[in-house]
Amino acid sequence: MNTIINKLPGIGLAAVIAVPAWLLGKEFPIIGSPVLGILFGMLLAFLKRPEQFNEGIRYTSKKLLQYSIILLGFNMNLYNVFKVGKLTLVLMIFTLTSVFLTAYLAGKALKLDGNTKTLIGVGSAICGGSAIAAAAPVINANDEEVARSISTIFLFNVIAAFLFPFLGHVFGMSDQSFGIWAGTAVNDTSSVVAAGYSFSNAAGDLAVIVKLTRTLMIVPITLVLAFYTSKRLMEDQKGSYSFVKIFPWFVLGFVIASVINTFYSLPTGMSEVLVEIGKFVIVMAMAAIGLNTNLIKLIKSGTKPILLGLICWFVLSVTSLVVQKILFNI
Numbered sequence: 423m424n425t426i427i428n429k430l431p432g433i434g435l436a437a438v439i440a441v442p443a444w445l446l447g448k449e450f451p452i453i454g455s456p457v458l459g460i461l462f463g464m465l466l467a468f469l470k471r472p473e474q475f476n477e478g479i480r481y482t483s484k485k486l487l488q489y490s491i492i493l494l495g496f497n498m499n500l501y502n503v504f505k506v507g508k509l510t511l512v513l514m515i516f517t518l519t520s521v522f523l524t525a526y527l528a529g530k531a532l533k534l535d536g537n538t539k540t541l542i543g544v545g546s547a548i549c550g551g552s553a554i555a556a557a558a559p560v561i562n563a564n565d566e567e568v569a570r571s572i573s574t575i576f577l578f579n580v581i582a583a584f585l586f587p588f589l590g591h592v593f594g595m596s597d598q599s600f601g602i603w604a605g606t607a608v609n610d611t612s613s614v615v616a617a618g619y620s621f622s623n624a625a626g627d628l629a630v631i632v633k634l635t636r637t638l639m640i641v642p643i644t645l646v647l648a649f650y651t652s653k654r655l656m657e658d659q660k661g662s663y664s665f666v667k668i669f670p671w672f673v674l675g676f677v678i679a680s681v682i683n684t685f686y687s688l689p690t691g692m693s694e695v696l697v698e699i700g701k702f703v704i705v706m707a708m709a710a711i712g713l714n715t716n717l718i719k720l721i722k723s724g725t726k727p728i729l730l731g732l733i734c735w736f737v738l739s740v741t742s743l744v745v746q747k748i749l750f751n752i
Contacts, residue, residue, distance in 0.1 A: 432478020432710070433486070435471075439463055439709035444702055451612040452583050456551045457576045459705040460569055463712020464720070471713075479710045484559055487707035488672035491556050491640070493700025495679025496693040503635045510602065510632050513745050514639060517606050520741040521547035521734050528733045532726045537563040540647070541571035542727060546734040549637045550575045550609035555704055556640045560647045560670045565714040572708065573720070574731035579613040582735075587620040597624040599746060605632025607739040641677060644670045 439462050440455075447455025522543050529539025540561055545554045551572055558568045586608060590600040600621050608614045611633055618629030648670050683693050 428474075429478040429481045431472075432475045432480070433482050433706075434478070435475050436463075436479060436482040436706040436710040436713070439466065439713075440702060440705040443705050443709065447705070452580055452616055454551070454576065454579070454610060454612055455701070455705045456708045457572065459708035460572055460712040460715070463709040464569065464715050464717040465712075467713050467715060467717065479713050483565060483707050483710035483714065486703050486710075487555050488559055488670075489675075490700045490703035490707060491552070491672050492675035492679055493696050493703070494552060494637075495676040496683045496688075496696040496700070498634060498638065498680035498683060500680060500684040502631045503638060505631065509750055510606070510635055512749070513602065513606055513742065514636060516745045517738055517741050518547045518639060518643075521738050524734050524737045525730065529730055532730055534726055534730060535567070537561055537567045538570055538727055539730060541567060542574055542730050543734060544643060544647075545571055545575040545609060546578075546731065546738055548639045548643060549611070549633065550579060550613075551704070551708075552637065553640055553643070555707065556644050556670070556673065556676075557647055559672075560644050561651050565711040566716065566720060568711050569715040569720055570727050572711075574727045575609050577728065578731055578735045579608070579610040582608040583613040583616040583620075586617040590621050590625075595621075597622050598628060601625040601628030602632055602746060603739075603742050604629040606636060606742045607735075608633075609735075638680070641673050644673050 440459050443458035443462055444455045447453065447458050525539050525543025525546070529536075529542070532539075541554045541557060541563060544557045545551065547553075554568060554571050554575065557563070563571075586600075586604055590603070595603065601618060601624065604614055604617045604621070604625065605628065608617050608629075611630075614629050614633040615626065619626030652669075679696075682688070
């Protein structure tokens with residue numbers, strides 16, 4: 423009980439910061455609540471705060487972040503995955519592979535730290551902030567690495583929402599082709615919705631389904647990252663570290679939530695409420711991360727992550743178009 427009480431001030435502070443970020447994010451979905459949460463947290467980090475807040479802030483940025491990913495599983499309907507079929511899944515194999523390889527090679531050339539290039543690669547390839555939130559605890563990323571990656575992904579989300587519909591019309595793309603392109607090459611859900619429906623209603627409907635299918639890639643990717651991280655730690659600590667310690671158990675919760683939402687009839691509106699709670703907790707976690715992030719240091723180190731994000735985004739966009747054209751003749 424004392425442990426819980428000790429965490430409450432920090433959790434409460436993160437929740438208070440998250441409320442205006444949440445409300446403003448609803449008004450400006452292109453920016454998004456998580457980005458505003460992390461920004462507000464970074465601004466308040468300049469103020470000296472009592473030590474009693476720190477335990478709850480750490481808990482929110484780590485554990486509550488993991489629990490929020492579980493709740494996002496109630497947004498998944500596996501029938502939609504079956505609907506888009508092997509075309510989208512094959513396409514995702516190519517896009518994920520190309521982006522991860524690009525993130526590794528370009529990140530190495532730019533001399534970025536391993537966690538930052540991994541998080542930017544995951545955020546670009548899968549689903550932006552949610553994927554970064556899922557991967558961060560698995561690879562033991564610190565708050566500044568998460569903030570740097572979220573900020574980078576956010577920049578290209580905004581650009582994509584305006585640029586993609588324009589390019590789609592310039593290229594003379596069909597609703598199907600553009601919907602698949604937007605669903606696989608735009609990161610955050612809000613930007614996918616904005617880009618897809620700006621092109622056409624049919625393209626928007628398909629883009630959202632493809633995007634949600636892409637979100638499922640969180641599961642295998644986090645498991646691979648957990649295996650790689652545990653192997654590296656075992657080598658560093660001469661075999662004293664086990665895979666079980668770093669296994670992302672919250673991902674199993676995400677899968678279970680997806681299965682429940684697909685095959686069981688929940689009370690009307692319950693899934694939506696649980697997903698909204700999960701999204702709000704993510705904003706709380708981002709605020710907590712912001713509270714532990716040095717904004718000045720983040721700005722000084724910002725050029726290389728942005729360049730890596732641009733390269734990954736370009737490779738992702740081109741790969742999606744090329745695979746559609748060559749393999750599926752769309």
